[in-house]
Amino acid sequence: MIPPLPAEPRRIVFLFSDTGGGHRSAAEAIIEALDVLYEGRIACEMVDFFKQYAPPPMNLAPEIYPPLSRMPALWGMGYRISDGPRRTRVFYSAIWPYVRRHIQQLMAEHPAHLYVSVHQLINTPMARALAGTGIPLVTVVTDMVTTHAAWYARGATHVVVPTEEAFRRGVNAGLSPEQMTVVGMPVALRFQRLNEAREDIRRRLGWNENLPVALMVGGGEGMGPLEEMARAVDEAQLPVTLAIVTGRNQALRMRLERRRWHIPVHVYGFVTEMPAFMRAADILVSKAGPGTISEAFISGLPILLYSKMPGQEDGNVTYVVETGAGLWTPTPEELVSALRRWLEHPEELRRAAEVCRQLARPDAASEIARILARYAGIS
Numbered sequence: 001m002i003p004p005l006p007a008e009p010r011r012i013v014f015l016f017s018d019t020g021g022g023h024r025s026a027a028e029a030i031i032e033a034l035d036v037l038y039e040g041r042i043a044c045e046m047v048d049f050f051k052q053y054a055p056p057p058m059n060l061a062p063e064i065y066p067p068l069s070r071m072p073a074l075w076g077m078g079y080r081i082s083d084g085p086r087r088t089r090v091f092y093s094a095i096w097p098y099v100r101r102h103i104q105q106l107m108a109e110h111p112a113h114l115y116v117s118v119h120q121l122i123n124t125p126m127a128r129a130l131a132g133t134g135i136p137l138v139t140v141v142t143d144m145v146t147t148h149a150a151w152y153a154r155g156a157t158h159v160v161v162p163t164e165e166a167f168r169r170g171v172n173a174g175l176s177p178e179q180m181t182v183v184g185m186p187v188a189l190r191f192q193r194l195n196e197a198r199e200d201i202r203r204r205l206g207w208n209e210n211l212p213v214a215l216m217v218g219g220g221e222g223m224g225p226l227e228e229m230a231r232a233v234d235e236a237q238l239p240v241t242l243a244i245v246t247g248r249n250q251a252l253r254m255r256l257e258r259r260r261w262h263i264p265v266h267v268y269g270f271v272t273e274m275p276a277f278m279r280a281a282d283i284l285v286s287k288a289g290p291g292t293i294s295e296a297f298i299s300g301l302p303i304l305l306y307s308k309m310p311g312q313e314d315g316n317v318t319y320v321v322e323t324g325a326g327l328w329t330p331t332p333e334e335l336v337s338a339l340r341r342w343l344e345h346p347e348e349l350r351r352a353a354e355v356c357r358q359l360a361r362p363d364a365a366s367e368i369a370r371i372l373a374r375y376a377g378i379s
Helices: 022-037 058-069 072-082 085-109 120-130 164-172 198-205 226-236 250-258 274-280 290-299 314-323 332-344 346-359 364-376
Strands: 010-016 042-048 114-117 137-140 158-161 180-182 213-217 241-245 265-268 283-287 303-307 326-328
Touching: 010 022, 010 364, 022 042, 022 137, 022 290, 022 364, 072 085, 085 120, 114 120, 114 364, 120 137, 137 364, 158 164, 158 364, 164 180, 198 274, 213 226, 213 274, 226 241, 226 250, 226 332, 241 274, 250 265, 274 290, 283 290, 283 332, 290 314, 290 346, 303 314, 303 332, 314 326, 332 346
Parallel strands: 010 042, 010 114, 114 137, 137 158, 158 180, 213 241, 213 283, 241 265, 283 303, 303 326
Antiparallel strands: none
16 A cells, blocks of 8 residues: 655655666666756655565575676576566566565555666566556666666556667567657766866876876776786786776775786776766776766767676677777787777777767756656656
């Protein structure tokens, strides 16, 4: 039973989970835009369904994700086996009796005028639970290109997707074109509002102002062969400065800080000023996470991708490479070769930077906020 709500502020509940950093950051970017555009008129809340409401063993998903993500072959197999509209429908029909009571509890304890999902695994059960209540469910797809069928719950009121390819996959999964809108990936407003000059950022960070800077990141958990890639660039003694962000991987940070480097290197843990880092860098070396790629587009930062999660990130690599925004460099040798080429042919680097700027969707979070406001009952 959903308790009654006051007319205003309109209440929006975001359903997410920390299985990867992209779900949380997407929700936070949209909430930030809602606060700016509709100050005082909308109250937002984030609920981690898996941690707070999922029954065992689903409640262990946030703890299972990090070690599982380090086994890409197993992850890719599971992704391929579970993908597909029919398989998804069979799976959710089977688990519905098991999760129904927990979702009803969530709705009773977190009543809303609108529910927004930024995680694929909750969409179908949530749409089923809301059927007949008159309360809309909007899904914001936070994978970029090769999106899993679980994103596309037919009972969702509306589905926001980041790319045309994600839109086509939604149609193939059974959604009507009118049920979806292509907007882009929601990215924090600070990526487009940064006013500090590139030279001032470099000076403040202590980066060499006479050398190109390659910013190396491995996501919030510092995943992938980040250390191996950094060592290869150092051993090649390329004329470049490395700024390495290890995220929450403290062991990796300590190993890198103890290393005797041949080229200028700056090592960081979890950082909160990634917009400044991207503004000041010349090249991004990263895993193929959709949020990071979208941030690089806004920053006009050419991308060298060295790892991916099989399944949902396969298409990200293809998208970056085929548009000319970057290159796929999965081995240390390929990374060093690509870096050397860009350093020796800066016109190629400039072309890739221009492509990134053309692909950027800096207003995506604000566009999504306006869509949500309509469904929440604000004109």
